[in-house]
Amino acid sequence: MTSTGLPYAEVIGDPINHSKSPVIHNHWLRTLGIEAEYRKTHVTRDGLAAYFLSRRADDDWLGCNVTIPHKVAVMDYVEDPSNIRGQIGAMNTIACETGGPLIGTNTDAGGFLSPLERLKWKGKEAVLIGAGGAALAIGYALAAKGMKSLTVVARDRAKGQALLDHVGMEGRVIGFTDPLPATRLLINSSPLGMTGQPPLDLDLSPLAEDATVYDIVYAPLETGLLRAARARNLATIDGLAMLIGQAALAFEIFFDASPPRDDDDAELRTLLTQPLD
Known part of the structure; x- marks a missing residue:
């Protein structure tokens, strides 16, 4: 994706084309009027080290969600102050603050x-x-x-x-x-x-x-x-149900805001049932 200069988070995985996480997060960002974006990026297992090295050098990067097959492997690249490794043994959310460490957690x-x-x-x-x-x-x-x-x-x-x-x-x-x-x-x-x-x-x-x-x-x-x-x-x-639930927790971590949700996420579900571009 071409850089827009906005703060951004993303989801990484292999494969990744199927991911609908950007639909969820970008819908919430638009609804709240937050100037940021959420992407999806294909990252192979062999490319994890290079990926985190490049993102640490990007001041606009807020962190990433992690999908198949990296939820265990990413633990080797981040800090774990909440002992997610010991409690769960897998991470799906990596947060980054400028100049600070990469922090892994799990919203699944x-x-x-x-x-x-x-x-x-x-x-x-x-x-x-x-x-x-x-x-x-x-x-x-x-x-x-x-x-x-x-x-x-x-x-x-x-x-x-x-x-x-x-x-x-x-x-x-x-x-x-x-x-x-x-x-x-x-x-x-x-x-x-x-x-x-x-x-x-x-x-x-x-x-x-x-x-x-x-x-x-x-x-x-x-x-x-x-x-x-x-x-x-x-x-x-x-x-x-799980996709939206874990995304809501990750959204708060990345963008410091509570996502707008109704009782059944009806509007968001309508968007998610449409074919991906």
Whole structure:
């Protein structure tokens, strides 16, 4: 993107074209009349060091959000005064003040919980698909809310067990072909089902009749998992809920302002369902 001389934040990842974070932040910036912008930038794993070096030299840079696959790797490039590494094990927000250090934090945990809190969900067990950076934040959030048992669905069972150990929760690790338990909450934190990724094919029949299926994938918004859940008349939460929730927390960090939100983010959701340029 051509420089405009405005203060800016951005989201980095590999891939990054699918990201709708700029739609959210730039909508809030326009609504509040803040002279700043939010971008998206493709950064590979091998390019992380050069990326942070170049941004530290840019006085207009306010920080970045971090998406797949960098949420763990970025911890090696920032300071961690809140012990995010120890508590969650992944970061999705890096803040920078002129002349100061890069500070890493995580807004995924709070963003993930916000729709469940609106539903007043108080279950004690769940199934979590995936064991990456987003899964670490979700596992931490569930443990903090009193979750007692977690079943992790992962190809790498050692990685899934490491997630359970890290968040200090009882549970077990199963494979993608193993039957699901009769849970009341199923969460997909993996990229499966995302545009350009393999589909997520699961047999949802073991789930409880009053189960909620929560897919953090938002491109496409109507994932195969959510379609299958709705076909069984299960409650669903789509990926925009977490995306908007974590973005609201990051917006305050970057731009020192509370984002304008209504009860259901109706206007913003309309913008987010439109095709990207």
